[in-house]
Amino acid sequence: MTLAFSDESDEEIARIMKRYPTRLAALIPTLWVAQHEFGTVTREVMELVATRLDLPTAKVITTATFYTMFNKKPVGRFHVQVCKNISCYLRRSDDVTAALKDAIGVGPGETTADGLFTLSEVECLAACGRAPAVQVNKTYHEWATPEGMRQLVADLRASVNAAPMPPPEAHDG
Amino acid sequence: MAEVKTYNYLLRQDDGKDYRELGEYRAAGGYKAVLKAVRLGPDAVIAEMKKASVRGRGGAGFPAGIKWGFVPKETDKPKYLVVNADEGEPGTFKDNYFLSHDPHRLIEGCIICSMALGIETCYIYIRGEFFEQIDTVTRAIEQCYEAGILGESVMRTDQKLDVYVHPGAGAYICGEETALLESLEGKPGQPRLKPPFPAVVGAFGCPTVINNVETLATVPLIVEHGADWFVGLGVERDGGSRICGVSGHVNNPGLFEVGVGANMRDIIYELAGGVSEGREIKAVIPGGSSCPVLTKDEIDVPLTVEGLKEVDSMLGTCGIIVIAEGTCVVKCLQRISHFYAHESCGQCTPCREGTGWVARIIDNIEAGRAKMSDLDLLLDVADSIGGNTICALGDAAELPVLSFVSKFREDFAEHIRQGCCPFDDQPLPRH
Ligand SMILES: Cc1cc2nc3c(=O)[nH]c(=O)nc-3n(C[C@H](O)[C@H](O)[C@H](O)COP(=O)(O)O)c2cc1C
Ligand code: FES
Numbered sequence: 001m002t003l004a005f006s007d008e009s010d011e012e013i014a015r016i017m018k019r020y021p022t023r024l025a026a027l028i029p030t031l032w033v034a035q036h037e038f039g040t041v042t043r044e045v046m047e048l049v050a051t052r053l054d055l056p057t058a059k060v061i062t063t064a065t066f067y068t069m070f071n072k073k074p075v076g077r078f079h080v081q082v083c084k085n086i087s088c089y090l091r092r093s094d095d096v097t098a099a100l101k102d103a104i105g106v107g108p109g110e111t112t113a114d115g116l117f118t119l120s121e122v123e124c125l126a127a128c129g130r131a132p133a134v135q136v137n138k139t140y141h142e143w144a145t146p147e148g149m150r151q152l153v154a155d156l157r158a159s160v161n162a163a164p165m166p167p168p169e170a171h172d173g
Numbered sequence: 174m175a176e177v178k179t180y181n182y183l184l185r186q187d188d189g190k191d192y193r194e195l196g197e198y199r200a201a202g203g204y205k206a207v208l209k210a211v212r213l214g215p216d217a218v219i220a221e222m223k224k225a226s227v228r229g230r231g232g233a234g235f236p237a238g239i240k241w242g243f244v245p246k247e248t249d250k251p252k253y254l255v256v257n258a259d260e261g262e263p264g265t266f267k268d269n270y271f272l273s274h275d276p277h278r279l280i281e282g283c284i285i286c287s288m289a290l291g292i293e294t295c296y297i298y299i300r301g302e303f304f305e306q307i308d309t310v311t312r313a314i315e316q317c318y319e320a321g322i323l324g325e326s327v328m329r330t331d332q333k334l335d336v337y338v339h340p341g342a343g344a345y346i347c348g349e350e351t352a353l354l355e356s357l358e359g360k361p362g363q364p365r366l367k368p369p370f371p372a373v374v375g376a377f378g379c380p381t382v383i384n385n386v387e388t389l390a391t392v393p394l395i396v397e398h399g400a401d402w403f404v405g406l407g408v409e410r411d412g413g414s415r416i417c418g419v420s421g422h423v424n425n426p427g428l429f430e431v432g433v434g435a436n437m438r439d440i441i442y443e444l445a446g447g448v449s450e451g452r453e454i455k456a457v458i459p460g461g462s463s464c465p466v467l468t469k470d471e472i473d474v475p476l477t478v479e480g481l482k483e484v485d486s487m488l489g490t491c492g493i494i495v496i497a498e499g500t501c502v503v504k505c506l507q508r509i510s511h512f513y514a515h516e517s518c519g520q521c522t523p524c525r526e527g528t529g530w531v532a533r534i535i536d537n538i539e540a541g542r543a544k545m546s547d548l549d550l551l552l553d554v555a556d557s558i559g560g561n562t563i564c565a566l567g568d569a570a571e572l573p574v575l576s577f578v579s580k581f582r583e584d585f586a587e588h589i590r591q592g593c594c595p596f597d598d599q600p601l602p603r604h
Contacts (some may be wrong), residue, residue, distance in 0.1 A: 027359035066361035069343030138304035
């Protein structure tokens with residue numbers, strides 16, 4: 001089956017294009033629409049975006065690969081991201097990472113075999129005054145503690161057991 | 174120790190109101206400054222901005238009124254306002270406040286700026302990680318269109334203004350204003366050579382004002398209360414109140430609105446509750462991670478652009494990071510240096526290669542694998558980055574290294590002598 005945008009995404013992209021004087025400027029917001037719909041920005045997705053915006057595929061690849069938030073490979077349903085930068089480090093973010101590693105069962109940069117969790121260490125999330133900061137999908141968890149994070153992982157696991165799998169990205173951690 | 178005066182002109186988090194709602198924002202006097210700006214007219218607004226001497230709050234401290242004055246009046250090209258909401262400098266978390274809790278303050282500032290400079294399109298570039306903030310600002314913009322505050326006729330004037338949110342996608346470098354423009358145009362965030370400056374050749378090749386979120390948030394206050402009032406909150410040539418963020422080893426971290434010129438030491442002890450576990454201060458980074466570190470004897474300074482220059486550091490974003498006695502400063506620098514290595518856009522060789530090299534030498538020092546001569550090598554490599562790059566990320570990577578090593582050289586040397594980290598058995602403070 002060839003990849004295609006849903007009608008909803010297609011309309012969203014049409015709206016986005018109206019905001020800018022060039023088609024290229026619509027690229028990053030359109031890549032977000034694509035990632036939202038397909039979960040990852042693979043080569044195939046980049047080609048679809050290139051076609052939709054009428055841009056050379058090479059331009060789409062150059063931009064899509066520059067930005068770290070476009071997932072080139074699948075991430076878990078819960079992407080748990082711990083800030084490791086200075087203000088969080090000072091407030092013991094390493095303890096938080098260790099607890100998450102233990103609770104999730106994989107280390108930073110890895111995804112669990114069931115595809116449920118990816119653990120990452122990330123740079124400053126601009127929440128330094130409420131450090132340590134952790135972001136799970138779209139939601140910030142500030143003042144993170146090892147105990148609190150163990151509980152969060154348990155809660156997320158339980159939420160999945162209780163409910164059927166929603167489409168990717170639809171879950172907000 | 175002196176009591177530090179705090180304000181709630183910019184920072185209104187404690188008054189229990191939900192300023193994300195247009196109704197609440199207006200009930201507190203919101204969008205009245207737009208009408209006053211209409212009465213004053215563009216030239217008077219620009220003059221007030223110049224007189225108010227608000228220094229850019231994004232880090233570089235350039236006077237906003239003067240920047241506005243650089244935008245050509247007569248041009249056949251469209252002009253743009255681009256808001257820098259990419260907040261990513263470690264230790265900085267103030268713009269997040271406006272985006273999360275007071276988005277209309279920013280939009281009102283955008284409207285006044287646009288009217289003053291004849292701008293009809295504004296993009297708010299928000300870092301990609303801020304999903305919820307993007308939603309909050311987008312909703313506030315929608316409310317404004319519905320209420321006739323944005324669109325074809327701004328508040329029944331003949332000013333047209335469209336405001337759009339443009340999401341980033343995870344790249345600190347896009348906070349640098351020309352990288353941000355590249356990113357807005359759909360390209361990788363690689364900074365441009367200046368000149369030309371964005372005021373003349375900016376977004377889509379057109380004249381463009383780029384301001385930080387907090388800078389624009391001061392604009393309605395300046396128009397409403399007047400430049401003289403604003404300057405009075407701060408000092409000459411560095412006006413107003415500003416939001417300083419205190420993070421790290423303090424008992425009460427957070428945001429505090431103080432007059433420009435408030436004493437940094439007093440802010441740490443009075444407002445931020447002093448150092449964790451009652452420890453002494455070992456080091457303070459005054460304005461975000463790129464600013465040269467200060468020792469405890471150097472922090473009795475006024476928070477002004479000039480005041481921090483006097484102690485060979487920078488005010489930056491006013492994000493104060495406090496490091497307590499007993500902390501390994503090599504580990505601190507390691508976090509900072511890895512950050513700049515990771516975020517270098519790769520365009521300039523000294524930065525691309527130098528930042529990685531610096532980080533590896535610091536890794537070796539921290540792990541006890543380094544020789545004494547590596548300390549000079551470290552300074553040498555760092556010193557070759559700044560000044561040799563297109564943008565200031567090179568300086569941001571260099572300055573922490575030079576200052577940490579020169580001020581805490583014994584700590585670095587002790588790692589090398591002992592062949593391990595001498596602080597490993599000293600835990601970080603608990604909170
Ligand atoms: C590497 C680098 C990162 C920057 N990041 C930001 C940022 O996240 N937010 C910001 O407002 N300014 C940032 N700046 C400063 C901008 O280049 C620019 O000076 C600022 O947006 C101008 O707005 P202002 O005059 O209102 O401060 C950064 C600069 C550099 C060199
Ligand atoms: S250093 Fe972790 S949020 Fe800023």
